[in-house]
Amino acid sequence: DIQMTQSPSSLSASVGDRVTIICRASQSISSYLNWYQQKPGKAPKVLIYDASSLQSGVPSRFSGSGSGTDFTLTISSLQPEDFATYYCQQSYSAPPTFGGGTKVEIK
Amino acid sequence: QVQLQESGPGLVKPSQTLSLTCTVSGGSISSGDYYWSWIRQPPGKGLEWIGYIHYSGSTYYNPSLKSRVTISVDTSKNQFSLKLSSVTAADTAVFYCARGIAAAGTFRWLDPWGQGTLVTVSS
Numbered sequence: 001d002i003q004m005t006q007s008p009s010s011l012s013a014s015v016g017d018r019v020t021i022i023c024r025a026s027q028s029i030s031s032y033l034n035w036y037q038q039k040p041g042k043a044p045k046v047l048i049y050d051a052s053s054l055q056s057g058v059p060s061r062f063s064g065s066g067s068g069t070d071f072t073l074t075i076s077s078l079q080p081e082d083f084a085t086y087y088c089q090q091s092y093s094a095p096p097t098f099g100g101g102t103k104v105e106i107k
Numbered sequence: 108q109v110q111l112q113e114s115g116p117g118l119v120k121p122s123q124t125l126s127l128t129c130t131v132s133g134g135s136i137s138s139g140d141y142y143w144s145w146i147r148q149p150p151g152k153g154l155e156w157i158g159y160i161h162y163s164g165s166t167y168y169n170p171s172l173k174s175r176v177t178i179s180v181d182t183s184k185n186q187f188s189l190k191l192s193s194v195t196a197a198d199t200a201v202f203y204c205a206r207g208i209a210a211a212g213t214f215r216w217l218d219p220w221g222q223g224t225l226v227t228v229s230s
C-alpha cells in the first residue's frame with residue numbers, strides 16, 4: 001500500500017493567516033491526490049481533486065499543488081469556518097489510502 | 108443532487124457480522140461510472156478505505172479486510188450494502204458510505220459522503 005504522511009499533525013493559526021499543509025506519498029502518485037475537510041461530527045468533504053482542481057462550490061482561498069510525491073494544501077486567508085481536520089488521499093493505486101490528518105485549531 | 112444515508116444496527120456483538128445499508132437518493136445507483144464505497148473511522152482516529160462496488164458489479168476490497176468484507180448492490184432499492192464478519196472491538200468505528208467519482212476509467216475521489224453511522228462492537 002502507498003503510505004501517505006501529512007505534516008504537521010496539528011497547527012494553531014489565527015483568522016486571516018495563510019496556512020500550508022503538506023502531504024507526502026511513499027512513492028510517486030503522479031497527480032492522483034485529493035484533499036478533504038472534516039468538521040467534528042461530520043463527514044469529510046472534498047475540497048481539491050487531482051492535486052490542484054478546486055471542487056465546485058469550494059471557496060477560492062483553498063488551493064492545492066504538487067505532483068509525484070510531494071503535495072501541499074494552502075488556505076490563503078484562514079476563516080472561522082475553516083477550523084477542521086484536513087486529510088489527503090491518493091487514488092494512484094489500490095487500495096486508496098489517506099493521510100493521518102492535520103487538525104487546524106484556533107490560536 | 109445525490110445524497111447518501113447509512114442505516115443499520117449501532118451495536119454488534121463480538122464475532123458476529125456487522126451489516127449496513129446505504130440508500131442513495133437523487134440519482135440512480137446503476138447509472139454513471141461510479142464506485143459506491145465504504146470507509147470507516149475509529150473514534151478519534153483517521154480514515155480507512157473498506158472497499159467499493161462499481162456500477163458494473165465488480166468489487167474491490169482493502170486487502171487488510173478482504174477476508175471479512177462483502178459489498179453488494181440492490182439496484183431495485185437504489186441501495187448498496189456492507190457486511191463485515193467476525194467483528195471485534197477493533198472494528199468499532201463510524202462507517203461512511205460515499206460515491207466514488209471516476210475519470211479515465213479509474214476511481215479518483217469521493218463525493219458526496221453519507222453522514223456516517225457509529226457502530227460499536229461490544230457484548
